[in-house]
Amino acid sequence: MPQSGIVKYHVKLSYEVDGLVERADIIGAIFGQTEGLLGPEMNLNELQRVSKVGRIEVNAKSTSNTTSGDALIPMSTDIDTCALIAAGIESIDKVGPFDCKFKLEAIDDVRAAKKDDIVRRAKEIKQKWATKTVSEGESMLNDVHQGDAKKLSTYGPSKLTCSSGLADSNWVILVEGRADVINLLRAGYDNVLAIEGAKIDESIKELCNSKDTVVAFLDGDRSGGFILKELKSLVNLDYALQADTGVEVEELTPQRIDEILRPIADEIKQGKPAPQLKSEDDKPIAEMAAKVFPNLNETLEAIALDGxxxxxxxxxxxxxxxxxxxxxxxxxxxxxxxxxxxxxxxAKNAGVECVIGHRVAKLSNSEGMTLKTFGDLGVS
Structure with missing residues (x-):
């Protein structure tokens, strides 16, 4: 087929001839006996001239007195023209002096086959390059991890994981494990120490006594609550924080970590005194909150009480x-x-006097309201 022709279909036919003939005889019969049958514009010679039909390929196999084989006609016409050409060739009943019979076997959509090849090749490309990309991505993550790991250190005889800036900072953030320390490093906090277990190591108490401000930042699950209670019984905490409900500190994004810790960091930077967690004035509220908390925690619900x-x-x-x-x-x-x-x-519009939650977002216009966290009240 000339360069300008784009093959769309392969018309495949089989034939049987009651006599011995050559390939050229079959091709001659296809051209000669369809000429004028479907109109001049449908002649195979004309269709070849305008690049609508390509070179016809014929295979022939002879026995002692018969010839059979197949023919393939590449076409760039529409499917209707393919069907007409196929029907015209099926009408051929003579090859030279011998009777013959042509039968259409298939009209294959070459583009569909190409699409299959493209999809197959695309899968190969994807597999090759996706594997390379994943490998490179893992390498990049490893580089980041190694970069964070270089900022890790240990503290005390138990060699608790901490960030390298802990010794030089005037405040400390206590977290549960090594992964939490690494995640806070990614968020820009390098004054972090991992408790590494529910049993609080004696060296942690010594460290906290040497710092101006002590912050606990624990997972937002029941286990985090238990550890927080244990911490409060052994360490004087200035701030008690937990991740979002059901979320672990190591799962938080750097942005979310900063949202939680930034207000505290800013206060410490400005030299503001740390708040007292629990005062005598808070005792009635703390007792009330302690009664409600067991039936409220991890329900994602709110309870309203009267005076x-x-x-x-x-x-x-x-x-x-x-x-x-x-x-x-x-x-x-x-x-x-x-x-x-x-x-x-x-709450203000409803005349509520006191609101208690797990955490308080950065707020404005909170004057006249008592806002507490369960951690502030020693309840968790």
Missing amino acids: DQNEIFKVPISEVVSKLSSQSGIKYLLLDGIITQRLLEG
């Missing part, structure tokens, strides 16, 4: 703001989640 600590409603956190707009007489609002600006505004 006598009677329950007004208990709803999912997602519904609490809309619920507040239709209620009155609420004094305390306790929630298994974060105290957000939107929730704060809803």
